[in-house]
Amino acid sequence: MKTTIAEVHKYVGQEVTLGTWLANKRSSGKIAFLQLRDGSGFIQGVVVKSDVSEDTFQKAKSLSQESSLYVTGTIQEDTRSPFGYELLVTNIEVIHEAVDYPITPKNHGTEFLMDHRHLWLRSRKQHAVMKIRNEVIRATYEFFNQNGFVKVDPPILTGSAPEGTTELFKTKYFDEDAFLSQSGQLYMEAAAMALGKVFSFGPTFRAEKSKTRRHLIEFWMIEPEMAFYEFEDSLKVQEEYVSYIIQSVLRNCSLELDRLERDKSKLENITTPFPRITYDDAIKFLHEKGFDDIQWGDDFGAPHETAIADHFDKPVFITHYPKVIKPFYMQPAPDRDDVVLCADMIAPEGYGEIIGGSERIHDYELLKQRIEEHHLPLEAYQWYLDLSKYGSVPHSGFGLGLERTVAWISGVEHVRETIPFPRLLNRLYP
Ligand code: 4AD
Ligand code: MG
Secondary structure, X not given: OEEOHHHHHHHEOOEEEEEEEEEEEEEOOOEEXXXXXXXXXXXXXXXXXXXXXXXXXXXXXXXXXOOEEEEEEEEEEOOOOOOOEEEEEEEEEEEEOOOOOOXXXXXXXXXXXXXXXXXXXXXXXXXXXXXXXXXXXXXXHHHHHHOOXXXXXXXXXXXOOOOOOOOOOEEEEOOEEXXXXXXXXXXXXXXXXXXXXXXXXXXXXXXXXXXXXXXXXXXXEEEEEEEOOXXXXXXXXXXXXXXXHHHHHHHHOHXXXXXXXXXXXXXXXXXXXXXXXXXXXXXXXXXXXXXXXXXXOXXXXXXXXXXXXXXXXXXXXXXXXXXXXXXXXXXXXXOOOOEEOEEEEXXXXXXXXXXXXXXXXXXXXXXXXXXXXXXXXXXXXXXXXXXXXXXXXXXXXXXXXXXXXXXXHHOOOOHHHHOOOOOEOOEOOO
């Protein structure tokens, strides 16, 4: 019976054949332990000299790392391994022998691993992070589908810039200039006016000259947008969504979290409601903590966000930022004009901002004025202004950065390990 490692629990006591790669091995005179992987999981193959042919035992002892094999054997329960099963090997058929695989079980430097990202993905740790990424995506679709949202795909090639013009990737679009999307938001607002509650999931691009553990040049964003939702309604969706993904990963990726040595207790209490602090109070808090470098009107840097987040054991919303440091489309607060109805969600443990969102301006005149104040070309935003001309309604939305969220949940230090092929400042290979 040909099967996969993920399915072996169905075949205890039976003989199966697995298509695998040899991740690692150790052997003595009488027994060889093969660490086998097949993409769906990892399992230990035990080859006992006295139980197999001389040829099979010699193969088991001499096989090189990452050789591909069909391994046949009997599935046994194994209470000592976290996976719970092992394979008592009866036969090995070599498909392809790998020669001098560059990533050995010893430690390698980051640059070396990044140059070999196409192979590094095979490692146990990277496998676990990719599985967690997949679970976050799966739970995202589940959450929004269960809550009546429609998935909408905004374009990648665009003619307008929601988040400011300094970080745009420009490209030629026949005779016109086009930009790679930095956010699908404006299109999602149009979609919300057609479909009510919508969400997108797609790649976004920022030509940011930032070289930090939180910045990618190409990253994936989930962007929900909701008609008739005011600021508070949106915060509620955000905390429910984030706790839903956390609980899904805890339930479905327990082995992976263990493999990453993630402290699960830090995730278990991520339940609603999440704490909130206004920007004004956050500035006061930072001054009390001795941050003299920040003034009202400045944007927070990573150390500021971390200091605020460290004060809470759940993600925290920082709300009501000064309008001067936020994009043109954010709705001013009803009681004062200098702050906007926005919130950034800051993850615990130093992972920084994972969500940016706001209520949107839905008054035509105000929106036009804000576009002009930001020196944006009105022609490019004519279609967007149409939305507030024809049956404009209050609406809100947000964007969750997938990689930062996965980095936090997985507990990996840098976002580069949370995307299969990271695009970083000065890195386009592999
Ligand atoms: O805060 P941002 O820039 O918000 C927007 O783009 C809004 N238009 C979204 C919306 O309301 N629909 O980006 C949203 C999130 C950030 O909170 C962060 O998690 C992530 O996207 N992000 C990045 N992740 C990795 N690398 C980068 N360079 C990122 N820039 C933003
Ligand atoms: Mg932001």
